[in-house]
Amino acid sequence: MKLSELLKAIQPVQIIGSTEKDITGVNIDSRLVAAGHLFMAMRGTQTDGHAYIPTAIEKGAIAVLCEDMPEETNPDVTYIQVKDSENAVGKVATTFYGDPTSKMELVGVTGTNGKTTIATLLYNTFRYFGYKVGLISTVCNYIDDRPVPTEHTTPDPITLNRLLGEMADSGCKYAFMEVSSHSIAQQRISGLKFAGGIFTNLTRDHLDYHKTVENYLKAKKKFFDDMPKNAFSLTNLDDKNGLVMTQNTRSRVYTYSLRSLSDFKGKVLESHFEGMLLDFNNHELAVRFIGKFNASNLLAVFGAAVLLGKKEEDVLVALSTLHPVAGRFDSIRSPKGITAIVDYAHTPDALVNVLNAIHGVLEGKGKVITVVGAGGNRDKGKRPIMAKESARLSDRVIITSDNPRFEEPQDIINDMLAGLDKDDLQKTISIADRKEAIKTACMLAQPGDVILVAGKGHENYQEIKGVKHHFDDKEELKAIMF
Protein backbone atom coordinates (compact mmCIF):
# COMPACT_ATOMS: atom_id res chain seq x y z
CA MET A 1 0.00 0.00 0.00
CA LYS A 2 1.22 3.53 -0.82
CA LEU A 3 2.47 5.40 2.25
CA SER A 4 0.27 8.41 1.37
CA GLU A 5 -2.80 6.12 1.42
CA LEU A 6 -1.69 4.60 4.73
CA LEU A 7 -1.59 8.02 6.39
CA LYS A 8 -5.09 9.08 5.33
CA ALA A 9 -6.65 8.57 8.79
CA ILE A 10 -4.05 10.58 10.73
CA GLN A 11 -2.85 14.19 10.80
CA PRO A 12 0.97 14.21 10.95
CA VAL A 13 2.74 17.23 12.41
CA GLN A 14 5.57 16.96 9.91
CA ILE A 15 6.70 14.67 7.09
CA ILE A 16 10.27 14.42 5.83
CA GLY A 17 10.73 12.42 2.60
CA SER A 18 8.46 10.93 -0.02
CA THR A 19 5.07 9.38 0.74
CA GLU A 20 4.87 7.85 -2.74
CA LYS A 21 6.50 4.56 -1.77
CA ASP A 22 4.98 1.15 -1.29
CA ILE A 23 4.81 -0.13 2.26
CA THR A 24 4.80 -3.92 2.62
CA GLY A 25 4.22 -4.17 6.37
CA VAL A 26 3.60 -2.11 9.51
CA ASN A 27 5.28 -2.75 12.86
CA ILE A 28 5.71 -1.41 16.39
CA ASP A 29 8.44 -3.89 17.28
CA SER A 30 11.83 -3.47 15.61
CA ARG A 31 12.46 -7.18 16.06
CA LEU A 32 9.69 -7.96 13.58
CA VAL A 33 10.65 -5.40 10.92
CA ALA A 34 11.46 -6.62 7.37
CA ALA A 35 12.34 -4.88 4.11
CA GLY A 36 9.78 -2.29 2.98
CA HIS A 37 8.12 -1.85 6.38
CA LEU A 38 6.86 1.20 8.23
CA PHE A 39 8.22 1.17 11.81
CA MET A 40 6.15 3.06 14.37
CA ALA A 41 7.98 4.13 17.54
CA MET A 42 5.90 3.97 20.73
CA ARG A 43 6.83 4.87 24.27
CA GLY A 44 6.24 1.82 26.45
CA THR A 45 6.32 0.92 30.11
CA GLN A 46 9.72 -0.80 29.82
CA THR A 47 11.49 1.05 27.05
CA ASP A 48 11.05 3.72 24.37
CA GLY A 49 10.45 2.52 20.81
CA HIS A 50 12.28 5.64 19.53
CA ALA A 51 15.54 3.99 20.65
CA TYR A 52 14.98 1.23 18.07
CA ILE A 53 14.57 3.44 15.00
CA PRO A 54 18.18 2.80 13.79
CA THR A 55 17.74 -0.97 14.24
CA ALA A 56 14.45 -0.89 12.36
CA ILE A 57 16.10 0.96 9.45
CA GLU A 58 18.98 -1.53 9.42
CA LYS A 59 16.40 -4.31 9.14
CA GLY A 60 14.81 -2.67 6.11
CA ALA A 61 12.28 -0.10 7.33
CA ILE A 62 11.73 2.53 4.62
CA ALA A 63 9.48 4.76 6.72
CA VAL A 64 9.33 5.69 10.38
CA LEU A 65 6.47 7.14 12.40
CA CYS A 66 7.51 8.84 15.62
CA GLU A 67 6.69 11.54 18.17
CA ASP A 68 10.23 12.94 18.25
CA MET A 69 12.16 13.40 15.02
CA PRO A 70 15.63 11.82 15.24
CA GLU A 71 18.49 14.33 15.19
CA GLU A 72 19.97 12.72 12.10
CA THR A 73 17.73 11.47 9.35
CA ASN A 74 18.45 8.99 6.59
CA PRO A 75 17.68 10.30 3.05
CA ASP A 76 16.29 6.90 1.98
CA VAL A 77 13.76 6.88 4.80
CA THR A 78 10.53 8.87 5.15
CA TYR A 79 9.86 10.26 8.63
CA ILE A 80 6.35 10.98 9.83
CA GLN A 81 6.08 12.95 13.04
CA VAL A 82 2.82 12.67 15.02
CA LYS A 83 1.61 14.12 18.31
CA ASP A 84 0.50 10.81 19.77
CA SER A 85 2.01 7.56 18.48
CA GLU A 86 -0.35 5.35 20.45
CA ASN A 87 -3.33 6.99 18.80
CA ALA A 88 -1.78 6.97 15.31
CA VAL A 89 -0.62 3.33 15.40
CA GLY A 90 -4.14 1.84 15.61
CA LYS A 91 -5.42 4.10 12.82
CA VAL A 92 -2.51 3.30 10.49
CA ALA A 93 -2.74 -0.41 11.27
CA THR A 94 -6.45 -0.51 10.55
CA THR A 95 -5.95 1.28 7.21
CA PHE A 96 -3.14 -1.16 6.30
CA TYR A 97 -5.38 -4.17 7.00
CA GLY A 98 -8.22 -2.82 4.84
CA ASP A 99 -10.37 -1.06 7.46
CA PRO A 100 -11.93 -4.39 8.48
CA THR A 101 -14.38 -2.99 11.03
CA SER A 102 -16.21 -1.01 8.34
CA LYS A 103 -17.04 -4.37 6.71
CA MET A 104 -18.53 -6.07 9.78
CA GLU A 105 -20.31 -5.38 13.04
CA LEU A 106 -17.78 -5.28 15.88
CA VAL A 107 -18.94 -5.42 19.49
CA GLY A 108 -16.52 -4.88 22.39
CA VAL A 109 -16.98 -6.09 25.95
CA THR A 110 -15.30 -4.38 28.88
CA GLY A 111 -15.44 -4.72 32.67
CA THR A 112 -13.48 -6.53 35.38
CA ASN A 113 -15.23 -9.88 35.09
CA GLY A 114 -17.37 -11.57 32.47
CA LYS A 115 -15.68 -10.32 29.29
CA THR A 116 -14.51 -13.71 28.03
CA THR A 117 -17.82 -15.31 28.92
CA ILE A 118 -19.96 -12.70 27.14
CA ALA A 119 -17.74 -12.33 24.06
CA THR A 120 -17.52 -16.11 23.63
CA LEU A 121 -21.25 -16.63 24.09
CA LEU A 122 -22.02 -13.90 21.54
CA TYR A 123 -19.63 -15.62 19.12
CA ASN A 124 -21.40 -18.95 19.72
CA THR A 125 -24.85 -17.36 19.40
CA PHE A 126 -24.12 -15.72 16.05
CA ARG A 127 -22.50 -18.89 14.72
CA TYR A 128 -25.65 -20.72 15.81
CA PHE A 129 -27.57 -18.24 13.62
CA GLY A 130 -25.39 -19.37 10.70
CA TYR A 131 -23.05 -16.41 10.31
CA LYS A 132 -19.28 -16.43 9.94
CA VAL A 133 -18.01 -14.80 13.12
CA GLY A 134 -14.72 -13.67 14.66
CA LEU A 135 -13.72 -13.75 18.33
CA ILE A 136 -10.90 -12.01 20.21
CA SER A 137 -10.59 -13.27 23.76
CA THR A 138 -8.28 -14.29 26.59
CA VAL A 139 -8.70 -18.03 25.94
CA CYS A 140 -8.27 -18.15 22.16
CA ASN A 141 -9.01 -16.03 19.11
CA TYR A 142 -11.15 -17.42 16.30
CA ILE A 143 -11.48 -16.53 12.63
CA ASP A 144 -14.83 -18.22 12.26
CA ASP A 145 -13.94 -21.88 13.04
CA ARG A 146 -10.15 -21.44 12.87
CA PRO A 147 -8.47 -21.05 16.27
CA VAL A 148 -5.56 -18.60 16.60
CA PRO A 149 -3.73 -18.95 19.95
CA THR A 150 -3.31 -15.80 22.02
CA GLU A 151 -1.20 -14.42 24.88
CA HIS A 152 -3.38 -11.39 25.59
CA THR A 153 -6.96 -10.43 26.33
CA THR A 154 -6.76 -7.66 23.74
CA PRO A 155 -3.74 -8.08 21.41
CA ASP A 156 -1.35 -5.29 20.42
CA PRO A 157 -2.78 -2.96 17.71
CA ILE A 158 -0.92 -4.63 14.83
CA THR A 159 -1.93 -8.18 15.74
CA LEU A 160 -5.45 -6.99 16.51
CA ASN A 161 -5.95 -5.34 13.12
CA ARG A 162 -4.32 -8.24 11.26
CA LEU A 163 -6.76 -10.61 12.95
CA LEU A 164 -9.74 -8.37 12.18
CA GLY A 165 -8.50 -8.08 8.59
CA GLU A 166 -8.38 -11.87 8.27
CA MET A 167 -11.88 -12.06 9.71
CA ALA A 168 -13.24 -9.58 7.16
CA ASP A 169 -11.42 -11.37 4.32
CA SER A 170 -12.91 -14.70 5.43
CA GLY A 171 -16.38 -13.23 5.21
CA CYS A 172 -17.08 -12.71 8.91
CA LYS A 173 -20.11 -10.47 9.34
CA TYR A 174 -19.71 -10.10 13.10
CA ALA A 175 -16.78 -9.94 15.48
CA PHE A 176 -16.87 -9.95 19.26
CA MET A 177 -13.90 -8.88 21.30
CA GLU A 178 -12.76 -8.35 24.86
CA VAL A 179 -11.57 -4.84 25.50
CA SER A 180 -9.20 -4.87 28.49
CA SER A 181 -8.51 -1.73 30.49
CA HIS A 182 -4.85 -1.96 29.41
CA SER A 183 -5.91 -1.90 25.78
CA ILE A 184 -8.07 1.20 26.27
CA ALA A 185 -5.35 3.02 28.21
CA GLN A 186 -2.75 2.11 25.55
CA GLN A 187 -5.18 2.88 22.68
CA ARG A 188 -4.73 -0.58 21.14
CA ILE A 189 -8.31 -0.14 19.85
CA SER A 190 -7.70 3.27 18.24
CA GLY A 191 -9.19 3.44 14.74
CA LEU A 192 -11.65 0.57 15.20
CA LYS A 193 -15.30 1.21 14.39
CA PHE A 194 -17.51 -0.36 17.03
CA ALA A 195 -21.16 -1.19 16.40
CA GLY A 196 -21.62 -1.59 20.12
CA GLY A 197 -20.01 -1.85 23.53
CA ILE A 198 -20.99 -3.76 26.66
CA PHE A 199 -20.05 -2.94 30.25
CA THR A 200 -20.17 -5.77 32.80
CA ASN A 201 -18.88 -4.55 36.16
CA LEU A 202 -16.01 -2.85 37.88
CA THR A 203 -14.28 -4.26 40.94
CA ARG A 204 -10.67 -4.18 42.00
CA ASP A 205 -8.03 -5.58 39.66
CA HIS A 206 -4.93 -4.46 37.78
CA LEU A 207 -4.06 -1.74 40.32
CA ASP A 208 -0.41 -2.62 39.71
CA TYR A 209 -0.90 -0.97 36.32
CA HIS A 210 -3.60 1.67 36.83
CA LYS A 211 -2.49 2.60 40.40
CA THR A 212 -5.94 3.82 41.54
CA VAL A 213 -9.49 2.54 41.11
CA GLU A 214 -10.35 5.97 39.68
CA ASN A 215 -7.80 5.61 36.87
CA TYR A 216 -9.06 2.09 36.23
CA LEU A 217 -12.62 3.41 36.01
CA LYS A 218 -11.56 6.26 33.72
CA ALA A 219 -9.86 3.81 31.37
CA LYS A 220 -13.03 1.73 31.07
CA LYS A 221 -15.22 4.81 30.68
CA LYS A 222 -13.10 6.13 27.81
CA PHE A 223 -14.28 3.17 25.74
CA PHE A 224 -17.85 4.49 25.98
CA ASP A 225 -16.86 8.16 25.69
CA ASP A 226 -15.34 7.31 22.29
CA MET A 227 -18.22 5.11 21.11
CA PRO A 228 -19.72 6.55 17.88
CA LYS A 229 -23.22 8.04 17.75
CA ASN A 230 -24.78 5.23 15.72
CA ALA A 231 -23.41 2.50 18.03
CA PHE A 232 -25.08 1.09 21.14
CA SER A 233 -23.73 1.04 24.68
CA LEU A 234 -25.26 -1.69 26.79
CA THR A 235 -24.58 -1.24 30.49
CA ASN A 236 -25.19 -3.21 33.66
CA LEU A 237 -27.55 -1.37 36.03
CA ASP A 238 -26.67 -3.81 38.83
CA ASP A 239 -23.14 -2.40 39.01
CA LYS A 240 -22.81 0.89 40.81
CA ASN A 241 -20.66 2.25 37.99
CA GLY A 242 -23.03 1.09 35.25
CA LEU A 243 -24.46 4.53 34.52
CA VAL A 244 -21.15 6.32 35.17
CA MET A 245 -19.70 4.45 32.19
CA THR A 246 -22.28 5.83 29.77
CA GLN A 247 -22.55 9.34 31.27
CA ASN A 248 -20.69 11.07 28.44
CA THR A 249 -21.25 8.76 25.51
CA ARG A 250 -22.82 9.92 22.26
CA SER A 251 -24.01 6.39 21.51
CA ARG A 252 -27.49 4.97 22.15
CA VAL A 253 -27.59 3.77 25.77
CA TYR A 254 -29.43 0.60 26.83
CA THR A 255 -29.46 -1.12 30.22
CA TYR A 256 -29.68 -4.65 31.58
CA SER A 257 -30.43 -5.73 35.12
CA LEU A 258 -31.44 -8.64 37.33
CA ARG A 259 -32.86 -6.18 39.89
CA SER A 260 -34.36 -3.04 38.43
CA LEU A 261 -36.46 -1.84 35.58
CA SER A 262 -34.29 -1.85 32.46
CA ASP A 263 -34.37 -2.47 28.72
CA PHE A 264 -33.30 -6.08 29.28
CA LYS A 265 -34.67 -7.39 32.54
CA GLY A 266 -33.80 -10.82 33.93
CA LYS A 267 -34.61 -13.00 36.91
CA VAL A 268 -33.31 -16.33 38.21
CA LEU A 269 -36.33 -18.59 38.81
CA GLU A 270 -34.50 -21.82 39.79
CA SER A 271 -30.90 -23.05 40.02
CA HIS A 272 -29.29 -26.52 40.17
CA PHE A 273 -25.80 -27.91 39.48
CA GLU A 274 -27.06 -28.72 35.96
CA GLY A 275 -28.23 -25.19 35.18
CA MET A 276 -30.80 -22.46 35.80
CA LEU A 277 -34.33 -21.54 34.83
CA LEU A 278 -34.40 -17.85 33.91
CA ASP A 279 -36.88 -15.18 32.94
CA PHE A 280 -35.69 -12.63 30.36
CA ASN A 281 -38.14 -9.85 29.39
CA ASN A 282 -41.02 -12.09 30.47
CA HIS A 283 -39.89 -15.17 28.52
CA GLU A 284 -38.79 -18.29 30.40
CA LEU A 285 -35.67 -20.16 29.35
CA ALA A 286 -33.56 -23.03 30.69
CA VAL A 287 -29.77 -22.71 30.42
CA ARG A 288 -26.76 -24.90 31.23
CA PHE A 289 -25.10 -22.19 33.35
CA ILE A 290 -24.86 -21.77 37.11
CA GLY A 291 -24.69 -18.63 39.25
CA LYS A 292 -26.37 -15.26 39.26
CA PHE A 293 -23.34 -13.70 37.58
CA ASN A 294 -23.86 -16.01 34.63
CA ALA A 295 -27.53 -14.99 34.48
CA SER A 296 -26.20 -11.44 34.21
CA ASN A 297 -23.70 -12.45 31.50
CA LEU A 298 -26.42 -14.23 29.51
CA LEU A 299 -28.68 -11.18 29.85
CA ALA A 300 -25.93 -9.02 28.33
CA VAL A 301 -25.62 -11.52 25.46
CA PHE A 302 -29.40 -11.44 25.00
CA GLY A 303 -29.44 -7.61 24.99
CA ALA A 304 -26.56 -7.28 22.55
CA ALA A 305 -28.00 -9.85 20.15
CA VAL A 306 -31.37 -8.04 20.15
CA LEU A 307 -29.63 -4.67 19.64
CA LEU A 308 -27.82 -6.22 16.66
CA GLY A 309 -31.25 -6.85 15.15
CA LYS A 310 -32.11 -10.40 16.21
CA LYS A 311 -35.61 -11.37 17.38
CA GLU A 312 -35.95 -11.94 21.14
CA GLU A 313 -37.52 -15.39 20.63
CA ASP A 314 -34.71 -16.55 18.32
CA VAL A 315 -32.04 -15.35 20.72
CA LEU A 316 -33.66 -17.24 23.61
CA VAL A 317 -33.58 -20.48 21.62
CA ALA A 318 -29.89 -19.92 20.85
CA LEU A 319 -29.08 -19.21 24.52
CA SER A 320 -30.68 -22.46 25.62
CA THR A 321 -28.20 -24.39 23.43
CA LEU A 322 -25.05 -22.73 24.83
CA HIS A 323 -22.42 -24.46 27.02
CA PRO A 324 -20.13 -22.90 29.65
CA VAL A 325 -16.84 -21.44 28.44
CA ALA A 326 -13.63 -23.43 29.17
CA GLY A 327 -12.46 -22.87 32.74
CA ARG A 328 -15.51 -20.79 33.70
CA PHE A 329 -17.52 -22.75 36.30
CA ASP A 330 -16.28 -25.86 34.56
CA SER A 331 -17.47 -28.79 36.68
CA ILE A 332 -16.74 -32.51 36.93
CA ARG A 333 -18.37 -35.06 39.22
CA SER A 334 -16.41 -38.03 40.61
CA PRO A 335 -17.88 -41.53 40.89
CA LYS A 336 -17.85 -40.98 44.67
CA GLY A 337 -20.19 -38.00 44.29
CA ILE A 338 -17.67 -35.20 44.81
CA THR A 339 -18.12 -32.15 42.56
CA ALA A 340 -15.00 -30.28 41.46
CA ILE A 341 -15.26 -26.87 39.80
CA VAL A 342 -12.45 -25.21 37.88
CA ASP A 343 -12.95 -21.47 37.62
CA TYR A 344 -10.87 -18.53 36.42
CA ALA A 345 -11.88 -16.39 39.43
CA HIS A 346 -8.73 -14.35 40.05
CA THR A 347 -10.27 -11.28 41.68
CA PRO A 348 -11.94 -10.99 45.11
CA ASP A 349 -15.27 -10.22 43.46
CA ALA A 350 -15.13 -13.19 41.10
CA LEU A 351 -14.29 -15.50 44.02
CA VAL A 352 -17.25 -14.22 46.03
CA ASN A 353 -19.56 -14.72 43.07
CA VAL A 354 -18.40 -18.24 42.35
CA LEU A 355 -18.55 -19.28 46.00
CA ASN A 356 -22.01 -17.76 46.43
CA ALA A 357 -23.16 -19.57 43.31
CA ILE A 358 -21.88 -22.85 44.79
CA HIS A 359 -23.70 -22.21 48.09
CA GLY A 360 -26.84 -21.26 46.19
CA VAL A 361 -26.96 -24.77 44.75
CA LEU A 362 -25.48 -26.73 47.71
CA GLU A 363 -27.97 -25.27 50.21
CA GLY A 364 -25.82 -26.43 53.13
CA LYS A 365 -25.92 -30.09 52.05
CA GLY A 366 -22.15 -30.43 51.61
CA LYS A 367 -18.87 -28.72 52.46
CA VAL A 368 -16.90 -26.35 50.25
CA ILE A 369 -13.14 -26.76 49.93
CA THR A 370 -11.36 -23.97 48.05
CA VAL A 371 -7.93 -24.19 46.46
CA VAL A 372 -6.71 -20.74 45.51
CA GLY A 373 -3.56 -18.71 44.80
CA ALA A 374 -2.76 -15.31 43.30
CA GLY A 375 -0.61 -14.37 40.33
CA GLY A 376 2.90 -12.96 40.76
CA ASN A 377 3.93 -9.52 39.41
CA ARG A 378 0.31 -8.41 39.39
CA ASP A 379 -1.92 -6.39 41.75
CA LYS A 380 -0.68 -7.26 45.25
CA GLY A 381 -3.53 -5.54 47.09
CA LYS A 382 -6.02 -8.17 45.98
CA ARG A 383 -4.11 -11.04 47.63
CA PRO A 384 -5.24 -10.71 51.30
CA ILE A 385 -8.81 -9.98 50.19
CA MET A 386 -8.93 -13.07 47.98
CA ALA A 387 -7.78 -15.20 50.94
CA LYS A 388 -10.25 -13.54 53.31
CA GLU A 389 -13.24 -14.03 50.99
CA SER A 390 -12.24 -17.64 50.34
CA ALA A 391 -12.10 -18.30 54.09
CA ARG A 392 -15.38 -16.51 54.74
CA LEU A 393 -17.22 -18.58 52.15
CA SER A 394 -15.50 -21.99 52.46
CA ASP A 395 -15.27 -24.76 55.06
CA ARG A 396 -11.62 -25.45 54.21
CA VAL A 397 -9.13 -23.33 52.29
CA ILE A 398 -5.88 -24.44 50.71
CA ILE A 399 -3.74 -21.45 49.73
CA THR A 400 -1.42 -22.39 46.90
CA SER A 401 0.59 -20.98 44.02
CA ASP A 402 -0.93 -19.55 40.80
CA ASN A 403 1.48 -18.14 38.19
CA PRO A 404 4.31 -16.88 40.43
CA ARG A 405 6.04 -15.27 37.42
CA PHE A 406 9.16 -13.61 38.87
CA GLU A 407 8.07 -13.65 42.53
CA GLU A 408 8.70 -16.34 45.16
CA PRO A 409 5.51 -18.44 45.57
CA GLN A 410 5.87 -18.40 49.35
CA ASP A 411 5.96 -14.56 49.39
CA ILE A 412 2.68 -14.42 47.50
CA ILE A 413 1.18 -17.02 49.85
CA ASN A 414 2.32 -14.93 52.83
CA ASP A 415 0.63 -11.84 51.34
CA MET A 416 -2.58 -13.87 51.11
CA LEU A 417 -2.28 -15.33 54.63
CA ALA A 418 -1.89 -11.78 55.99
CA GLY A 419 -5.58 -11.24 55.22
CA LEU A 420 -6.71 -13.99 57.60
CA ASP A 421 -7.62 -13.80 61.30
CA LYS A 422 -7.24 -16.58 63.88
CA ASP A 423 -10.54 -18.28 63.04
CA ASP A 424 -9.82 -18.18 59.32
CA LEU A 425 -6.38 -19.68 59.88
CA GLN A 426 -7.89 -22.66 61.67
CA LYS A 427 -9.54 -23.86 58.48
CA THR A 428 -6.66 -22.88 56.22
CA ILE A 429 -3.51 -24.67 55.16
CA SER A 430 -0.95 -23.56 52.62
CA ILE A 431 0.72 -25.86 50.13
CA ALA A 432 2.86 -24.09 47.55
CA ASP A 433 2.91 -27.04 45.14
CA ARG A 434 -0.39 -26.66 43.25
CA LYS A 435 -0.54 -30.34 42.33
CA GLU A 436 -0.20 -31.33 46.00
CA ALA A 437 -2.74 -28.70 46.99
CA ILE A 438 -5.32 -30.15 44.60
CA LYS A 439 -4.51 -33.69 45.78
CA THR A 440 -5.02 -32.66 49.40
CA ALA A 441 -8.37 -31.06 48.59
CA CYS A 442 -9.49 -34.31 46.96
CA MET A 443 -8.39 -36.29 50.02
CA LEU A 444 -10.31 -34.00 52.35
CA ALA A 445 -13.52 -34.10 50.31
CA GLN A 446 -16.42 -36.40 51.23
CA PRO A 447 -19.28 -37.43 48.92
CA GLY A 448 -21.57 -34.42 48.44
CA ASP A 449 -18.79 -31.88 48.96
CA VAL A 450 -17.64 -29.34 46.38
CA ILE A 451 -14.01 -28.52 45.57
CA LEU A 452 -13.38 -25.16 43.94
CA VAL A 453 -10.04 -24.79 42.18
CA ALA A 454 -9.84 -21.09 41.43
CA GLY A 455 -7.63 -18.66 39.51
CA LYS A 456 -6.32 -20.47 36.45
CA GLY A 457 -9.44 -21.68 34.62
CA HIS A 458 -8.49 -22.60 31.05
CA GLU A 459 -4.75 -21.93 31.52
CA ASN A 460 -2.74 -25.05 30.76
CA TYR A 461 0.54 -23.81 32.18
CA GLN A 462 2.16 -22.41 35.27
CA GLU A 463 4.45 -19.47 34.55
CA ILE A 464 7.58 -19.63 36.72
CA LYS A 465 10.49 -17.25 36.16
CA GLY A 466 9.62 -16.64 32.52
CA VAL A 467 9.07 -20.33 31.67
CA LYS A 468 5.64 -21.83 31.10
CA HIS A 469 5.41 -25.36 32.56
CA HIS A 470 2.47 -27.52 31.54
CA PHE A 471 -0.20 -27.47 34.25
CA ASP A 472 -3.93 -27.96 33.89
CA ASP A 473 -6.23 -27.85 36.94
CA LYS A 474 -8.91 -29.96 35.27
CA GLU A 475 -6.40 -32.58 34.13
CA GLU A 476 -5.01 -32.84 37.68
CA LEU A 477 -8.49 -33.25 39.15
CA LYS A 478 -9.47 -35.91 36.64
CA ALA A 479 -6.29 -37.90 37.28
CA ILE A 480 -7.03 -37.99 41.01
CA MET A 481 -10.80 -38.33 40.99
CA PHE A 482 -11.21 -41.04 38.35
Ligand SMILES: CC(=O)N[C@H]1[C@@H](OP(=O)(O)OP(=O)(O)OC[C@H]2O[C@@H](n3ccc(=O)[nH]c3=O)[C@H](O)[C@@H]2O)O[C@H](CO)[C@@H](O)[C@@H]1O[C@H](C)C(=O)N[C@@H](C)C(=O)N[C@H](CCC(=O)O)C(=O)O
Ligand atom coordinates in the same frame (compact mmCIF):
# COMPACT_ATOMS: atom_id res chain seq x y z
C1 LIG B 1 2.18 -3.43 30.68
C2 LIG B 1 1.66 -3.64 29.29
O1 LIG B 1 0.48 -3.71 29.09
N1 LIG B 1 2.58 -3.74 28.33
C3 LIG B 1 2.19 -3.85 26.94
C4 LIG B 1 2.84 -2.75 26.16
O2 LIG B 1 4.20 -2.96 26.23
P1 LIG B 1 5.18 -1.93 26.85
O3 LIG B 1 4.52 -0.59 26.89
O4 LIG B 1 5.71 -2.45 28.11
O5 LIG B 1 6.34 -1.94 25.75
P2 LIG B 1 7.90 -1.81 25.97
O6 LIG B 1 8.47 -3.15 26.20
O7 LIG B 1 8.15 -0.73 26.96
O8 LIG B 1 8.37 -1.34 24.53
C5 LIG B 1 8.03 -0.07 23.96
C6 LIG B 1 8.01 -0.18 22.49
O9 LIG B 1 9.32 -0.53 22.03
C7 LIG B 1 9.24 -1.58 21.14
N2 LIG B 1 10.50 -2.35 21.15
C8 LIG B 1 10.95 -2.93 22.28
C9 LIG B 1 12.12 -3.69 22.25
C10 LIG B 1 12.81 -3.85 21.04
O10 LIG B 1 13.85 -4.51 20.92
N3 LIG B 1 12.32 -3.23 19.93
C11 LIG B 1 11.18 -2.50 19.95
O11 LIG B 1 10.78 -1.99 18.92
C12 LIG B 1 8.06 -2.39 21.62
O12 LIG B 1 7.55 -3.21 20.61
C13 LIG B 1 7.09 -1.28 22.00
O13 LIG B 1 6.38 -0.83 20.88
O14 LIG B 1 2.46 -2.81 24.81
C14 LIG B 1 2.74 -4.06 24.16
C15 LIG B 1 2.18 -3.96 22.75
O15 LIG B 1 0.82 -3.65 22.74
C16 LIG B 1 2.10 -5.22 24.90
O16 LIG B 1 2.44 -6.45 24.32
C17 LIG B 1 2.55 -5.20 26.36
O17 LIG B 1 1.87 -6.21 27.05
C18 LIG B 1 2.62 -6.93 28.03
C19 LIG B 1 3.42 -8.03 27.39
C20 LIG B 1 1.65 -7.50 29.08
O18 LIG B 1 1.96 -8.43 29.79
N4 LIG B 1 0.47 -6.95 29.19
C21 LIG B 1 -0.59 -7.40 30.11
C22 LIG B 1 -0.46 -6.80 31.51
C23 LIG B 1 -1.89 -7.00 29.48
O19 LIG B 1 -1.93 -6.22 28.51
N5 LIG B 1 -2.99 -7.50 29.96
C24 LIG B 1 -4.26 -7.09 29.46
C25 LIG B 1 -5.39 -7.39 30.39
C26 LIG B 1 -5.47 -8.72 31.07
C27 LIG B 1 -6.76 -8.90 31.81
O20 LIG B 1 -7.65 -8.02 31.82
O21 LIG B 1 -6.91 -9.93 32.42
C28 LIG B 1 -4.52 -7.73 28.08
O22 LIG B 1 -5.26 -7.11 27.30
O23 LIG B 1 -4.03 -8.82 27.82
Ligand SMILES: Nc1ncnc2c1ncn2[C@@H]1O[C@H](COP(=O)(O)OP(=O)(O)OP(=O)(O)O)[C@@H](O)[C@H]1O
Ligand atom coordinates in the same frame (compact mmCIF):
# COMPACT_ATOMS: atom_id res chain seq x y z
N1 LIG C 1 -20.58 -11.05 35.37
C1 LIG C 1 -19.69 -11.48 36.26
N2 LIG C 1 -19.59 -10.89 37.46
C2 LIG C 1 -18.71 -11.31 38.37
N3 LIG C 1 -17.89 -12.35 38.21
C3 LIG C 1 -17.94 -13.00 37.03
C4 LIG C 1 -18.84 -12.59 36.00
N4 LIG C 1 -18.66 -13.41 34.95
C5 LIG C 1 -17.67 -14.25 35.27
N5 LIG C 1 -17.25 -14.03 36.54
C6 LIG C 1 -16.17 -14.70 37.27
O1 LIG C 1 -14.96 -14.16 36.77
C7 LIG C 1 -14.14 -15.19 36.19
C8 LIG C 1 -13.57 -14.70 34.89
O2 LIG C 1 -14.62 -14.61 33.95
P1 LIG C 1 -14.30 -14.19 32.46
O3 LIG C 1 -13.14 -14.94 32.00
O4 LIG C 1 -15.54 -14.24 31.67
O5 LIG C 1 -13.90 -12.66 32.75
P2 LIG C 1 -12.89 -11.70 32.01
O6 LIG C 1 -13.48 -10.35 32.22
O7 LIG C 1 -12.71 -12.12 30.63
O8 LIG C 1 -11.51 -11.85 32.81
P3 LIG C 1 -10.01 -11.40 32.28
O9 LIG C 1 -9.92 -9.94 32.56
O10 LIG C 1 -9.08 -12.15 33.12
O11 LIG C 1 -9.90 -11.74 30.85
C9 LIG C 1 -15.07 -16.37 35.99
O12 LIG C 1 -14.35 -17.55 36.08
C10 LIG C 1 -16.07 -16.20 37.11
O13 LIG C 1 -15.53 -16.68 38.30
Ligand SMILES: N[C@H](CCC[C@H](N)C(=O)O)C(=O)O
Ligand atom coordinates in the same frame (compact mmCIF):
# COMPACT_ATOMS: atom_id res chain seq x y z
N1 LIG D 1 -5.18 -11.97 32.47
C1 LIG D 1 -5.21 -11.69 33.89
C2 LIG D 1 -5.55 -12.96 34.59
C3 LIG D 1 -4.52 -13.66 35.42
C4 LIG D 1 -4.95 -14.96 35.95
C5 LIG D 1 -4.14 -15.55 37.03
N2 LIG D 1 -4.00 -16.94 36.78
C6 LIG D 1 -2.77 -14.89 37.17
O1 LIG D 1 -1.83 -15.40 36.61
O2 LIG D 1 -2.68 -13.86 37.86
C7 LIG D 1 -3.92 -11.00 34.33
O3 LIG D 1 -2.93 -11.11 33.65
O4 LIG D 1 -3.97 -10.31 35.33
Ligand SMILES: [Mg+2]
Ligand atom coordinates in the same frame (compact mmCIF):
# COMPACT_ATOMS: atom_id res chain seq x y z
MG1 LIG E 1 -10.99 -12.39 29.54
